Amino acid sequence: MVKAFGQWDPKWFYSTFSNHSKFYLLLAFIENTPVAFKLGYDLNKNEFYSWLGGVIPEYRGLGIAADLMKKQHEWCQMNGYSKVQTKTQNRFREMLLLNIRFGFDIIGYHMSNEGGPKIILEKYF
Numbered sequence: 001m002v003k004a005f006g007q008w009d010p011k012w013f014y015s016t017f018s019n020h021s022k023f024y025l026l027l028a029f030i031e032n033t034p035v036a037f038k039l040g041y042d043l044n045k046n047e048f049y050s051w052l053g054g055v056i057p058e059y060r061g062l063g064i065a066a067d068l069m070k071k072q073h074e075w076c077q078m079n080g081y082s083k084v085q086t087k088t089q090n091r092f093r094e095m096l097l098l099n100i101r102f103g104f105d106i107i108g109y110h111m112s113n114e115g116g117p118k119i120i121l122e123k124y125f
Contacts (some may be wrong), residue, residue, distance in 0.1 A: 016041070016051070024048075024075055026068045028055075035059040038068040043085065048076045050086040053095075065095070069102055077125050084125075087118040099123075 017023070020041040028036035038053040050072060055064050076084055086104065088095045096119065100106075104121035112118045 024072065026071055028064050028068060030059065036064045036068060038065075038072050040072060040084075042081075045080065046082045048079075048081040048084045050084055060094075065098055066102075069098065073102070073123075073125070082125055083122055085120065085122045087112075087120050089115060089118055 022042040024040050026038045027034055036053070036055040036059065038050070040048055040050040040052075043049050050069075053065065053068065055062075073084060084104075086099060088099065090096065099121050102123065104123045106119055107122050108120045109117050110120065
């Protein structure tokens, strides 16, 4: 995780696990080396939150993030979710554009304690 997007706070990470009941984790490997991940959880029985994801910098641009997003959305549909939500920041342009290409709509933003404004996106299946 650190290689994909830098330092993070384990307490913040693990506190989320105690507040949600269903998680879905995808990992991508190239030649037995983990190079990317995508993690999300249930907001309720109909809504899924695509929480964290990242690709190690030297493996970016290969379509790995798109493949993981596609798999996550297939899993969401197979498990009865009708909507997926995510948040990003304007500085993560590649992620913002990937979300838009995959059918997400920008529905708003909120101020975050973790680095400024976050863009809220949703996609209905």
